[in-house]
Amino acid sequence: xxxxxxxxxxxxxxxxxxxxxxxxxxxxxxxxxxxxxxxxxxxxxxxxxxxxxxxxxxxxxxxxxxxxxxxxxxxxxxxxxxxxxxxxxxxxxxxxxxxxxxxxxxxxxxxxxxxxxxxxxxxxxxxxxxxxxxxxxxxxxxxxxxxxxxxxxxxxxxxxxxxxxxxxxxxxxxxxx
Amino acid sequence: xxxxxxxxxxxxxxxxxxxxxxxxxxxxxxxxxxxxxxxxxxxxxxxxxxxxxxxxxxxxxxxxxxxxxxxxxxxxxxxxxxxxxxxxxxxxxxxxxxxxxxxxxxxxxxxxxxxxxxxxxxxxxxxxxxxxxxxxxxxxxxxxxxxxxxxxxxxxxxxxxxxxxxxxxxxxxxxxxxxxxxxxxxxxxxxxxxxxxxxxxxxxxxxxxxxxxxxxxxxxxxxxxxxxxxxxxxxxxxxxxxxxxxxxxxxxxxxxxxxxxxxxxxxxxxxxxxxxxxxxxxxxxxxxxxxxxxxxxxxxx
Amino acid sequence: xxxxxxxxxxxxxxxxxxxxxxxxxxxxxxxxxxxxxxxxxxxxxxxxxxxxxxxxxxxxxxxxxxxxxxxxxxxxxxxxxxxxxxxxxxxxxxxxxxxxxxxxxxxxxxxxxxxxxxxxxxxxxxxxxxxxxxxxxxxxxxxxxxxxxxxxxxxxxxxxxxxxxxxxxxxxxxxxxxxxxxxxxxxxxxxxxxxxxxxxxxxxxxxxxxxxxxxxxxxxxxxxxxxxxxxx
Numbered sequence: 228x229x230x231x232x233x234x235x236x237x238x239x240x241x242x243x244x245x246x247x248x249x250x251x252x253x254x255x256x257x258x259x260x261x262x263x264x265x266x267x268x269x270x271x272x273x274x275x276x277x278x279x280x281x282x283x284x285x286x287x288x289x290x291x292x293x294x295x296x297x298x299x300x301x302x303x304x305x306x307x308x309x310x311x312x313x314x315x316x317x318x319x320x321x322x323x324x325x326x327x328x329x330x331x332x333x334x335x336x337x338x339x340x341x342x343x344x345x346x347x348x349x350x351x352x353x354x355x356x357x358x359x360x361x362x363x364x365x366x367x368x369x370x371x372x373x374x375x376x377x378x379x380x381x382x383x384x385x386x387x388x389x390x391x392x393x394x395x396x397x398x399x400x401x402x403x404x
Numbered sequence: 405x406x407x408x409x410x411x412x413x414x415x416x417x418x419x420x421x422x423x424x425x426x427x428x429x430x431x432x433x434x435x436x437x438x439x440x441x442x443x444x445x446x447x448x449x450x451x452x453x454x455x456x457x458x459x460x461x462x463x464x465x466x467x468x469x470x471x472x473x474x475x476x477x478x479x480x481x482x483x484x485x486x487x488x489x490x491x492x493x494x495x496x497x498x499x500x501x502x503x504x505x506x507x508x509x510x511x512x513x514x515x516x517x518x519x520x521x522x523x524x525x526x527x528x529x530x531x532x533x534x535x536x537x538x539x540x541x542x543x544x545x546x547x548x549x550x551x552x553x554x555x556x557x558x559x560x561x562x563x564x565x566x567x568x569x570x571x572x573x574x575x576x577x578x579x580x581x582x583x584x585x586x587x588x589x590x591x592x593x594x595x596x597x598x599x600x601x602x603x604x605x606x607x608x609x610x611x612x613x614x615x616x617x618x619x620x621x622x623x624x625x626x627x628x629x630x631x632x633x634x635x636x637x638x639x640x641x642x643x644x645x646x647x648x649x650x651x652x653x654x655x656x657x658x659x660x661x662x663x664x665x666x667x668x669x670x671x672x673x674x675x676x677x678x679x680x681x682x683x684x685x686x687x688x689x690x691x692x693x694x695x696x697x698x699x700x701x702x703x704x705x
Numbered sequence: 706x707x708x709x710x711x712x713x714x715x716x717x718x719x720x721x722x723x724x725x726x727x728x729x730x731x732x733x734x735x736x737x738x739x740x741x742x743x744x745x746x747x748x749x750x751x752x753x754x755x756x757x758x759x760x761x762x763x764x765x766x767x768x769x770x771x772x773x774x775x776x777x778x779x780x781x782x783x784x785x786x787x788x789x790x791x792x793x794x795x796x797x798x799x800x801x802x803x804x805x806x807x808x809x810x811x812x813x814x815x816x817x818x819x820x821x822x823x824x825x826x827x828x829x830x831x832x833x834x835x836x837x838x839x840x841x842x843x844x845x846x847x848x849x850x851x852x853x854x855x856x857x858x859x860x861x862x863x864x865x866x867x868x869x870x871x872x873x874x875x876x877x878x879x880x881x882x883x884x885x886x887x888x889x890x891x892x893x894x895x896x897x898x899x900x901x902x903x904x905x906x907x908x909x910x911x912x913x914x915x916x917x918x919x920x921x922x923x924x925x926x927x928x929x930x931x932x933x934x935x936x937x
Contacts, residue, residue: 381857453807463843
């Protein structure tokens, strides 16, 4: 794994290398070279299996973090390639030509986060939310509790408890800590 | 032919007996199936409750004339089979309207209900019902091949096309039954009856989890009640047909109940053991061993 | 009455045509003999007449008898909406064996009487549920399984799951829990039987009586309403 990272360092500017486990490493690259790195890993380093494409919303930094997780079946290890894109007019180069199933991930990201992938097949069709007309629901500025209360007729008198304190008061009522 | 009221009444009474016996028989069979699976199982009278409930459904939706006529054709196929089937050997009252050459008519009537169902389901509006009905027809066509061969072999053997005469020829001793005098035809027909009853290896056409593409998808309420009524009649009649042709007929109602139950149970017995065939597999299967046995039976006859 | 409904449906369709799949849009078709006809699949495939109220039989003895038959022969629509549908398959196993109560599974809404809403219901599923529910023939019963159908359960703040089922269709029996075990489901079936035998399970007529209210609630959350108002 170390050897692979050192080898990749020579041709790509990797930053923030994090060895999560023995067989899982995350690296971060610039937006422009992310897909180059993915393609390189697929074609030359044996990462033939695409695991997932996911997104994290860093609203404080104004950024989305995309993670392409690749798997090397012969070496039995994973490589996560992270890249940051701007939150405003979020857009990323489509990777559906590398693996066909990425088109589905991109369709979901378009719907849930509003990240555009120009050229990806059927990216504009609704995926799970049919006829959604609010801001994309997985963006953190979307207040899902308020939306639910406004839309779905909440039943009066429904209460919730914090599981930790509730169980503590139930199981150990005498414990005064 | 002069009108005989007594005969008509006895025929209707026989129909009633056959219908109730069919419902009871399928209830018993389901109970046995449940006990095989170590379940308590459905009550034996569940068939009657289901029928009452289906006839009591309030809203009916139709898709046109043929949609109405589908179950009607199916029911007339079942009742038609009954009308020309001699039920009890030697009985004047229970031989219904059988006549010389009724075997040919019965072979035709077996297909009649299926065709009516095809017309009705085609109008049901369900986009996949055409696929379902074509699968049902193709399977039933191949079921008919070994059955027809066996029937022809028997007709050659006994030099008659009258079921009553065939039954008469088998009387006297158990060794006179067709099952001993013409075993190849019997085996071919008993294999094809597996498909005719529509139990497990060959029940893809109307299996509950295949219904989304099966013929009766759109049928509900009274329509479904008619179909179920017919199914009850048809199962008994098919069993009685085979009993008459191969197992010496019946001389009283008790013998009829016992024999038809055993013949029906044979298909259930196979169904408990074997998983479901796909249509193309079952079509090939019917055209292989059963057809071969049927041809052998004809050659020997 | 019917004309008015037709007009409403037509106006609405023009507004919401963008949601329709291409094969369901109105279009011009040339027949084999050369004439051009207009095809509107939505109007051709579905009826848009309003549902009817079916009164129970006025003779109490007959109605009680029919209700007994309905109660003893519950045909369940095999439609799992949420995680609770995993509680349905064990019902047919030797351990629970719902068959002995006359409960049988059907695969088509036309032949079923009981609709089990099993757990959370997302908006996308609700659209299919409404269509299936309306296709079921008249004496029809709804069992709401799990807390999610009562007050939203653990998904009460989700952007995509409904909180209260009774706003969208009438419910006969609630089964609380997360998840209720199959025994609870059997108890629910028995409760439903009591209701039917007592003649109190006429929720299908209730749905028709408050049809506009239910439709308004449904349309509030199903934003791409691309089907007729009543489809059977």
